[in-house]
Amino acid sequence: MTATRPAVTGHGPAAADAPEPAARRHLLPAGADIDPFTLAGDHGILWADGGRILVGLGVARQIALPGGLAGTEGIDRAQTNLGSIDCDDLVPPGTTALRPVLAFGALPFDRTAPASLVVPETLYCREPGGAEWVTVVSGRYDDGPAISGAGLRDRLVATAAAHRVGDTRPVGTRVLPHSSDGAYEEAVACAVAAIGRGELSKVVLARRVDVALDRDPDVGSLLRRWCSLEPNCTLFSLPTTAGQFVGASPELLVERTADHVRSRPLAGTTDRFPDAGSMLPPALLDSAKDTEEHRFVVDAIGQALEPWCTYLDVPDHPELVHLHNLTHLGTTVEGTLRHGDHRPLPGALHLAALLHPTPAVGGVPRVPALRLIEQLEDGPRGSYAGPVGYVDGEGDGRFVVGIRAMTVAGRTATLTAGVGVVAGSVPETERIEASLKFAAVFDALAPGVPFTTAGAADRLEEYT
Numbered sequence: 110m111t112a113t114r115p116a117v118t119g120h121g122p123a124a125a126d127a128p129e130p131a132a133r134r135h136l137l138p139a140g141a142d143i144d145p146f147t148l149a150g151d152h153g154i155l156w157a158d159g160g161r162i163l164v165g166l167g168v169a170r171q172i173a174l175p176g177g178l179a180g181t182e183g184i185d186r187a188q189t190n191l192g193s194i195d196c197d198d199l200v201p202p203g204t205t206a207l208r209p210v211l212a213f214g215a216l217p218f219d220r221t222a223p224a225s226l227v228v229p230e231t232l233y234c235r236e237p238g239g240a241e242w243v244t245v246v247s248g249r250y251d252d253g254p255a256i257s258g259a260g261l262r263d264r265l266v267a268t269a270a271a272h273r274v275g276d277t278r279p280v281g282t283r284v285l286p287h288s289s290d291g292a293y294e295e296a297v298a299c300a301v302a303a304i305g306r307g308e309l310s311k312v313v314l315a316r317r318v319d320v321a322l323d324r325d326p327d328v329g330s331l332l333r334r335w336c337s338l339e340p341n342c343t344l345f346s347l348p349t350t351a352g353q354f355v356g357a358s359p360e361l362l363v364e365r366t367a368d369h370v371r372s373r374p375l376a377g378t379t380d381r382f383p384d385a386g387s388m389l390p391p392a393l394l395d396s397a398k399d400t401e402e403h404r405f406v407v408d409a410i411g412q413a414l415e416p417w418c419t420y421l422d423v424p425d426h427p428e429l430v431h432l433h434n435l436t437h438l439g440t441t442v443e444g445t446l447r448h449g450d451h452r453p454l455p456g457a458l459h460l461a462a463l464l465h466p467t468p469a470v471g472g473v474p475r476v477p478a479l480r481l482i483e484q485l486e487d488g489p490r491g492s493y494a495g496p497v498g499y500v501d502g503e504g505d506g507r508f509v510v511g512i513r514a515m516t517v518a519g520r521t522a523t524l525t526a527g528v529g530v531v532a533g534s535v536p537e538t539e540r541i542e543a544s545l546k547f548a549a550v551f552d553a554l555a556p557g558v559p560f561t562t563a564g565a566a567d568r569l570e571e572y573t
Contacts, residue, residue, distance in 0.1 A: 132169075132196035134209035135258040137241040141266045145235060146329035146336075148265060149346060150272035151517075152353060154213050154229060155332060156499065157344040158507070160237030163499075165213055165229030166268070169246035170194070172212055172228065178220040178462040178496070187212075187226060188456050192502035194228065200242050206366075207234065208501040209244040215347040215354040215497045215511060218490035220465055226458075226500070227348075233265060277330040281323035282555045286562045287487040288316055293543070294536035296485040297528075303481060304532050311405050312472035312481050315527030316543055317488055318562065320554065322520040328353055331517075335553035338433045343509045345497050349516065352523075354492045356514025357553070359432055360439075362496050363464055364507040365457040368446040370418065372410050375430060376403040376469045376529055377438035378542050388538045389545075393429060393436055402529040403427050403438040406469045410442050413463050417455055418444040434549050456504025461496040470494035470510060470527065491516060493525040513549055524550050 145162045149155035154165030172190050176183045196209045212226035232244040243261045288296075293316045300312050328346060335357050336344050342357040361373040377399030379389040390396035411423040421444035430439035446454050455463070472478020492511050500506030515522045526546035528539040548560040 132194055132210050132244050132246040134196060134198045134200050134242055134244040135261055136200045136204060137243060137258045137262050140259060140262045143233065143235075143241070143262065143265050144269055144329075145233065146333045147272055148233065148269040149329060149332070150269075151325075151328040152348055153346070154227070154348070155344070155346040156213070157332075157336060161207075162235045163211070164233040165211075165227070165231070166233075167230030168227055169230040170212075170228040172226040174216075174224040174226070177222045177224050178216060178465055181459075181462070184458055184462055188458060188500070188502075188504060191226070191228065191500065194246065194502060196244070204240050205234065205236055205242065208503060208505065209242075210246060211499045211501050211506075213347060213499045215345070215349050215492045216461075216465075216495045217492060218466065218470070218495040218511075220462070231265075272329075277327050279334075279555045279558070280326050282551075282558060283321040284551075284560065284562060285319045285321055286316070287318065290540055290562055292487075294540050297530055297534060297536040297539045299485055300481060300530040301532070301534050301536070303477075304530070309477045309481065310473045311402060311468055311529055311531045312478040313468075313470050313494075313527045313529050314482065314539075315486055315490060315493065315525050317523060317525045318547065320515075320522040320524060320551070322522060325520055326517060326522070326554070328355060328517060331355065331553055334556060338553055339513075339549075342432065342513070345509070345511075345514075347497065349492050351491050352516045352518030354497070354511065354514060354516050356497070356511060356550070358497065358509035358512055358514065359430060359437065360469065360510040360512060362467070362498075362508045362510050363457060363460040365446070365455075365460055366505050368448065368454060369443065370414060370446050370460060371441065371443040372414070372464065373439055373441045374403075374406040374410055374467055374469050375437040375439045376406045377427070378528070378545070379436050380545065381431060381434050381436050388535075388541055393438055394427070398531060398533050399438060400427070402531050403440070405473045405531075406467055407440045407442065409468050409473065410464060414442065414444060414460075417447055417460075417463075419447045420445040432549065433552065435545055454504065457498070457500045457506030457508060459504070461498070461508040465496050466494065467510075469529070470512070490525060491523075494527065513546065515550055515554065522554060526550075 149164045156163040172187045212228045214226040216224045339357040342359045346355045360375045364371045379393045427438040427440045430437045496508040497511040498508030515524045526543045528542045551560040
């Protein structure tokens with residue numbers, strides 16, 4: 110058998126005339142340590158979830174979704190495209206539950222926007238138990254012997270060493286909001302009025318801030334800090350057209366493993382450690398506003414999944430989900446997907462398209478909520494609140510909601526935070542909640558520095 114030439118490279122475009130890729134997965138023997146954060150660098154793919162860490166380098170295949178998540182035929186073609194990549198798997202069965210070839214994407218919030226998935230040339234994985242493997246995908250072949258797992262480890266260690274590691278101290282920052290605190294409160298008040306007129310029941314309103322940095326950040330160091338701050342979140346870093354989209358999402362949009370489907374929506378928020386003067390509810394489970402907001406999300410997910418399932422468990426009551434500086438209401442929805450009916454089992458990408466945007470990031474009903482978001486927000490969301498994750502050739506995969514995230518482009522980091530607005534929402538309280546969500550992201554960028562948008566009007570005038 111001919112051998113796949115390893116491609117341990119940085120992120121870049123795939124050659125248009127490259128031959129059809131094939132893959133080979135190797136189990137790595139013990140050897141020199143591989144630092145996944147340094148290996149991913151400033152522009153690679155990193156995914157850390159449940160003790161498993163994935164790093165993707167290079168582009169073996171870019172799979173287009175021309176109609177975005179609204180284009181069913183495009184999603185079908187993308188799944189077929191991914192499934193066509195052959196792989197010679199040298200990893201013993203039972204070593205991992207993952208298949209060897211994965212496609213990653215940070216998809217836009219706008220479900221109609223064109224998007225794409227990337228199959229990395231080199232995919233490194235460290236399993237929760239410590240086993241490490243590498244899949245190399247390439248269209249280039251030679252007649253030499255297959256490179257050994259030890260040789261791949263050496264190449265990955267060298268690649269990590271070659272990636273620039275800048276000043277690992279937190280960067281200096283200057284917060285430049287896209288809208289003033291007063292303007293954001295006015296937007297929330299407009300949404301409450303629309304709800305009062307019966308136009309909709311819930312809408313999630315977001316605001317953005319740019320953070321001007323005093324130097325280019327070291328993304329690997331940022332991710333390492335974030336991993337320690339939010340060990341129970343899904344850590345991700347993926348390149349997009351706007352920059353590197355980096356975050357620690359607490360919210361599972363959907364996961365599919367064979368015929369098992371799971372979602373874990375969050376909605377309803379308070380301080381993790383509220384002081385006596387907090388305006389947010391001290392007892393989240395007793396907050397009528399937050400439990401109503403959360404139920405909108407759970408019911409919508411249950412209604413969307415039910416026709417596709419033979420069994421679906423939708424709990425009646427949420428649980429508390431504690432994060433670094435916030436507490437949310439969360440509910441785990443899971444079920445068994447329906448076989449037969451002359452239709453294939455929906456894959457993770459199909460299920461993400463079915464659910465997105467949930468009322469946790471959009472609203473109820475969906476169409477008027479999205480219309481109001483477009484009218485009231487201070488700019489397009491980009492990848493914020495869109496599905497972020499991966500899928501394999503059989504349709505198994507995992508997508509989180511792209512929240513608690515930033516887009517890093519040079520010396521600017523753009524942060525976005527949103528709040529759920531329902532009847533009875535208080536604009537000032539919602540602004541405070543948004544600031545807490547900003548702080549959860551800002552703490553990874555500039556630990557120990559208080560986050561504030563106070564005085565935004567003066568900074569906005571200078572910024573514009």
